Amino acid sequence: MRILSSLAFAAALAATSPAFAQDLSAGAAAVRDKALTDPLAWDIAESLTSEVGARMVGSPAMERARDWSVAKFKELGFENIKVETFTTPAWSRGAESAEVVGPWPHKLAILGLGNSASTPAGGITAPIVVFKSYQAMLDQPPGALTGKIAVVTQAMARTQDGSSYGAVGVQRRAGAAEAAKRGAVGYLIRSISTDDTRLPHTGGGAEGGIPAAALSPPDAELLERLAARGKPVMVKLDMTSASNPASPAWNISGEIRGKEKPDEVIVVGGHLDSWDPGTGAIDDAAGIAITTAAAKLAAAPGKPRRTIRVVMWGSEEQGGSSGAYAAAHKDEVAKMIVAGESDGGAGRIWSISLPKTATEHPAMTAFKSALPKLKVAVNRAAPNEGGADISGLMALGVPFVDFNQDMNRYFDLHHAADDTLDKIDPAELSQNVAVWAAFLYTVANSDIDFRVKPATEAK
């Protein structure tokens, strides 16, 4: 009896046969188990955060990150490495300070928000008006904040699915413009975060034409207490920044080429850029590390039938990489089997959502058989997030998946100086790699088409 390799055997079988499914399941389990003890993802995250660190679009560090990506793909044996240049607006931070000048002087811990205006030279000094909810500020009529610094101190709840970010994050994403409409000369928010350190959390959205910054949570609470004393509280804000309307940026990709259908491509990745205060560990060296390691592990048993492409998107935080990637690859989208992005930190995957068209396909049956050991729930809802960097592909009809990471701790660290390597739990990182590797293995070694009903359901 001729002995076939596991992969050759799988490839030789019809994709819906029980034997094929059984073999894919065994392969997925093996890939998963190897991932759980493999150090590659950790090594990648360690390398990027140590050798590059913070990497904002438009900064010299981003050029080093680009070179790091190419070198890393080469070192790991990826093929068809591409650096796709695009341009995008880039904001950069200058000197920043804030203080209560009276009646009770305090230095305040702030971080300017992306696209914040600078103050005039020498700063501005103005009385604050504290709103304990964002809605309370929105309820103010035009002119009500004239000459004031508006301060919104609404806090964010800790949630496993990160849903509080959407709800409370609006005070960062839209508040500066709303405050400016009402006459405010400055805008401060309690950081969009769940921690209680003196480290503020930055992020984009301060397009109001006025200086806007995030306070650390203790500083926001201090301003609430001072305002409650009933005397005018004067704050001095001194912020500088610069903007480049067309900074170069890069989407960088490497492939494990499929041996049978190389033009059928699975697109996964994370984003290479980060905000500046931390070293971009959980956001998003982790996503880069997870997907790159998963691709390598998925191909470890042998070359897959289809191509696995890992993309390190180049401007997620300030925007631009998703649209640039979709535009550059629009002629290829029909051949993109599925897309996925890891950009929820390094916490374990607790639930996944798969395109409903294909949940009963033998490839997905095989994938799902790998999940109980990883304590992952398969959510019955269809994917609805995807990821910021694949949203352009999603808009062009590319199927996508949601692998939901536990975000209970994510917003303690997100966009803050505390986003450093030590916050990544190696075991949780490996669990992520195991899920992605099993998924990539089953999709790349089958003929699953997430765009059509599978044959088993059509019966």
Place this chain on the structure above:
Amino acid sequence: MRILSSLAFAAALAATSPAFAQDLSAGAAAVRDKALTDPLAWDIAESLTSEVGARMVGSPAMERARDWSVAKFKELGFENIKVETFTTPAWSRGAESAEVVGPWPHKLAILGLGNSASTPAGGITAPIVVFKSYQAMLDQPPGALTGKIAVVTQAMARTQDGSSYGAVGVQRRAGAAEAAKRGAVGYLIRSISTDDTRLPHTGGGAEGGIPAAALSPPDAELLERLAARGKPVMVKLDMTSASNPASPAWNISGEIRGKEKPDEVIVVGGHLDSWDPGTGAIDDAAGIAITTAAAKLAAAPGKPRRTIRVVMWGSEEQGGSSGAYAAAHKDEVAKMIVAGESDGGAGRIWSISLPKTATEHPAMTAFKSALPKLKVAVNRAAPNEGGADISGLMALGVPFVDFNQDMNRYFDLHHAADDTLDKIDPAELSQNVAVWAAFLYTVANSDIDFRVKPATEAK
């Protein structure tokens, strides 16, 4: 039957009678229970941290703290309020920055250590040598660190009794001088802390004549990783500071005068000064708040027989208040019944040590009867800590107590920007007040003498 007030009744009885002890026990229990729901300590801590905030000796904030103390004592009805001026050396921080300039550029989160030298204008740039233990640096011969920046990255263990501070803290207290002896041009340590934030922890002891600073724990780990890559890692350090050899400082006290023996004084307190990065909440607004509130609560049932004096010592962090206080009160020490300091944060008291001479005195029996509800263990060992600000009195023979606070979380916050009001748990703060109030009540309303064997033991 003539009805005596509780206190008059107690005072009228011999101090060793069973009825007296029973009455003291009931009083201590009542004082304890009131303390557990009384908001005064929280209000004092809130007031000091909000209205003054960071308060380093020699700073304008310290003058505001002095005025706050006097006003707070007055507001609370304390008598015989005294501001005792002394002079002490005071160091102050200027601009500080550090960065890895190559081969992998990173900004580093540092805080200069007290008495650190400034760098020359423009800073210094030198290769680092990383030691993972303090001993490994001490093992270097003279000259071994010439031209280098020595980096000690030994980490501190989390302990309930804070004993790791003594062990690992030596790398802060003595390391700069040791590094300088070996030729180093700069000295960096992993913060003496148990947290993992990007906030470094300052503290005194950098009298080596070279610039010396604490790294945040993640930055210390980053330098370890960079050094492990085997190429020379260059760090630029730019630090300025100033020193005043004779800054004014103030020990401030207020009394609840005893109605029978006002010259017999119980001395308790905390320290008013703080390091500069936080608002001095757990170190030591908490101690000020606990002892001030405890004194008020101990006297709430009626004027005590003896005087309770609360002292807000004025220069614990940089030294000087203890010696100044002992010198100013040396003629009074024979009449000081006992001294105690609260300077271990705001965590609950988990064990106490009492002078062994008096543990069976009815006053201490009454005090100890209040403790089970507070989950406090009475340690069989004699007190051995006391506190930095009462060490001068201790040296003159004043008996003292140790009320040991749970320090598991203390070194997450100590001397860092994170030392803010929100880190104080109101329930734990109240438990402290309850212990101190019960103690003050029983001592101030008895004739216990901690210097001699009690009569009950002499039988």
